[in-house]
Each structure stands twice: as C-alpha cells, then as structure tokens.
C-alpha cells in the first residue's frame with residue numbers, strides 16, 4: 001500500500017536516493033529501488049559499507065569545516081535523512097550553524113522537510129544541480145534566504161552526488177555554484193572513482209552501471225584527475241584528494257580501515273580564496 005509520503009511519486013522507477021537509503025539500512029525505499037539496489041550489491045558486495053564510509057567522511061568533513069569557522073552549509077544531493085545529518089553534526093558543535101539541504105528526489109525532500117519542521121536554522125529545497133541558476137535563485141529567496149546568507153561564506157557539500165552528473169556538463173555547474181558563493185567559502189566532494197572500482201571484473205562493473213541506467217540519475221565515474229578538476233582555483237586542505245576513509249580519520253574504526261582503496265571513493269575539501 002502506498003504511504004502518505006509516497007503519494008504522487010513515481011515508485012516504479014528506481015531512484016539513487018532511495019537505493020542509497022536501502023544500502024544504509026533505511027526504510028524509505030520501494031520494491032523497484034530494492035531490486036535495482038540488490039542488482040548493484042550483487043555486482044559490488046561492498047556497496048553498503050562504501051555508503052557507510054562515505055557518510056563517515058561527510059560527518060568528519062562537517063566537523064572540520066565548523067572547526068575552520070564555517071557556520072553555513074549548502075548540502076546539494078543531500079539524500080534521505082539518516083543518522084548524523086549535516087545540521088545535527090554542525091549544531092552539536094555550534095547551535096547557530098545553518099543548513100540548507102537540496103535534493104532532486106521528492107521522497108528525500110519530503111522526509112527532510114518533516115525532520116526539519118520547527119528548526120529555524122535548517123530547511124530543504126527540491127532543486128537540480130544540473131540547473132545551477134535556478135538552484136541559486138531558490139537559495140536567494142525564502143525560505144532558504146532566511147537560513148543562509150550567500151553574502152557570507154558557506155560550505156557547499158557535493159558528497160556522493162557528482163557521479164550522478166556524468167561528463168563535462170558537471171564542471172560549469174560546480175563553477176557556477178562556486179562563483180556565486182562568497183570569498184572564503186568551501187567545497188567538499190566525495191566521488192566514486194574509476195581507479196577505485198578498477199578492481200572489479202568488467203562484467204560486474206557493467207551490471208552495476210546497467211542497474212543505475214534504469215534510475216532517474218544514471219551514474220558515471222570519473223578518474224582521479226577528473227575529480228581533481230572540481231577543485232581548480234581552490235586551496236585544497238590536507239591531506240588532499242584521498243580515499244574517503246583516509247580523509248582526516250578520527251578514532252572511530254570505520255569500514256575499510258587498513259584497506260581504504262576498497263571504498264572506491266575519493267574525497268577532498270577545498271577553500272575559495274578569501275579575497
């Protein structure tokens with residue numbers, strides 16, 4: 001039976017947001033999502049642990065950014081809320097920290113809206129990274145404008161989302177976002193990499209890619225050099241672009257400790273010059 005939160009949503013076409021929710025053990029997914037996700041897991045059995053390693057990177061990146069003075073977060077491709085959401089991590093460190101979540105997926109937006117009801121320091125927008133002008137216009141109007149001030153530095157989080165915008169078109173989109181934000185703003189990226197998944201047999205990789213072709217956002221991996229290009233003109237924080245478990249690890253023993261390359265994902269955080 002269709003739940004209230006699913007009304008009007010195409011539940012027969014798998015969505016990357018809901019497949020990711022399934023990898024993380026969440027309950028906001030449908031049969032078509034689970035079928036597609038199971039096909040990906042059959043090809044890449046590590047995928048649920050890859051998703052966990054990616055979330056752990058996101059949490060560490062937010063803590064690092066707050067420690068670096070960031071008080072505003074724009075989380076694009078934020079997904080369905082799960083444990084350790086950006087606003088929760090940031091507000092634990094500074095209750096004044098502000099967060100705008102943005103996602104394409106209607107279920108992700110509905111659940112984020114429910115979670116954030118009554119929180120004046122966080123909101124959610126449905127917008128598309130592939131339409132940055134429209135996305136920026138939405139950020140400059142209410143309700144987002146009451147939460148983040150684009151004239152002040154923000155951290156733009158593009159965590160595990162850029163591989164859903166394959167090819168050259170992603171570069172001008174990211175550049176448009178970075179042009180629009182204030183000097184001293186930050187960019188945090190995690191990205192599935194060609195090198196990371198090179199250990200897979202070709203048939204396995206092809207069947208994972210095939211499963212994503214049936215979703216609303218087909219996937220396209222990039223090489224390390226192609227991921228580095230998103231940071232052109234930014235000062236990249238130590239330790240640079242590394243496997244997600246290697247990015248400023250904390251005392252938590254997360255997935256792939258000792259074999260970080262198995263995460264398949266590279267991550268970095270960089271800052272736009274302050275003047």
Ligand SMILES: C[S@@+](CC[C@H](N)C(=O)[O-])C[C@H]1O[C@@H](n2cnc3c(N)ncnc32)[C@H](O)[C@@H]1O
Pocket residue numbers: 016017018020054055058076077078079080102103104105108127128129130158159160161164165217
């Ligand atoms: C793998 S999830 C990542 C969620 C979260 N950022 C994280 O790392 O835990 C990717 C998310 O990006 C969203 N997404 C994909 N393409 C997008 C686009 N063009 N614009 C906005 N969101 C997009 C999907 O709906 C999904 O929620």
